[in-house]
Amino acid sequence: MKVTINDIAKAAGVAKSTVSKVLNDAPSISLATKRRVRQVMSDMNYTPSSIATQLARKSSFNIGLLVDMSRRDDFLNQFFYNIIGGVESVIGPQGYELTLCNMNNHDHELLMNRFVLNKRVDGFILDTSLLTPQLAESFNQVQFPFLAIGELPGYSEMSWVDIDNHKGAELLTEHLIFQGYRRIAFLGGESGEPIWSNRISGYKKALLNHSMSVVDSYMQPGYSNVETGCKLMQDLLELPPRPMPLYA
Amino acid sequence: MKVTINDIAKAAGVAKSTVSKVLNDAPSISLATKRRVRQVMSDMNYTPSSIATQLARKSSFNIGLLVDMSRRDDFLNQFFYNIIGGVESVIGPQGYELTLCNMNNHDHELLMNRFVLNKRVDGFILDTSLLTPQLAESFNQVQFPFLAIGELPGYSEMSWVDIDNHKGAELLTEHLIFQGYRRIAFLGGESGEPIWSNRISGYKKALLNHSMSVVDSYMQPGYSNVETGCKLMQDLLELPPRPMPLYA
DNA sequence: TTGAAAGCGCTACCAA
């Protein structure tokens, strides 16, 4: 049978509350006792049960990463990979683990029961594409912490992180301008979404800053995958004055 | 405050053990009681705490998927994506969740403490590339269930699943033969690993079955990524009698 | 500085 905190207490001749304090390195315990108890722990190969700790502390020490496993494109990309690795690298050292939460069917109630209400995870990280104002509202109602990747237009009662899409697009556009390009197009990003409007505004800003005109047909939104990119580019190349370097 | 099993018991006028039985749909409870208790549960918006259940049942209801997050290539591919989705689709409905376990540094002891000994997960699923006989031995010593994807040569005290690499390679080779190809090469798979030997044996079998000779220089092992594939193919194309269709 | 005891919210055994 697994050795528990009671076994350690007995073996070390202290109360289990003392063992618990040693476990958490409480300042009230003398160094001598700590050393002795720790010795016993390692002698007996003791590892505290995380589940018992979770119950006592009322926290699962689990962060949920919400994903829609049926959407392959959102899943199989560098970006998502970096998210997982990044999240793990900060929560791991803090004693938290990463639970992958499937939101396949977009059933909010199921989601709330399966992970939130039953305390399976302590908080969610999710891409804005999975978040609706209603869902955010559900989280807020039970005071459940969540963090969105990307902003949710029209809903401000939440935290989100993102790269500076406006600035990024501006820098990128400026870079091309400095290279001497004059007819610069912008493809991708879904219209209506902040990612599109922010990038487009940065793009426009750079153009205007350099006294260049904004050509409507050079700006085409579209879902970010290979097929759409390919199609948009073909459309672009068929425009009468097609985008090209100044000295082409 | 969160409503617990005690609140339900009180409100429904039954013992909490009865509520627990209703929760688990025990056959010993009368339909009438079940209905009544369930009504109270939904009236009070009750969701059982998964952590308490875990402690009482001594199971975390968590399956760990062991990955090395520093190995991008193993992570960002269709295969891995399918594993995650596949695993989730079977464990989810059974009440289990998927925990992504990072084995970045390949520290066995850390791994054992962080997930196994403290009961953070009930079992592991891992690719053979992460498994060593020593690690498998550690798992077995504490009777910890694990399932490998791919076989571990030289170690049999474990369960593993894999596709039939031998048969697959045989069918593939045969297919080419039927198309009329006569100089067929085989690239990829790491030498020494079952995936390579099994596929190669299927490849050879097909060739021999059709009275074709096996050319050593046509068989090149190599790590499965784009760069290696590219290089191997270039090498291949420079062989004196290079692989080609019969009627080229 | 240490210990006793009361939880945390369930399950499971044994009676009733």
Next chain:
DNA sequence: TTGGTAGCGCTTTCAA
């Protein structure tokens, strides 16, 4: 068919 009760293995007051 239901209830009482003793855990599961920790944490956390509150005393000593």
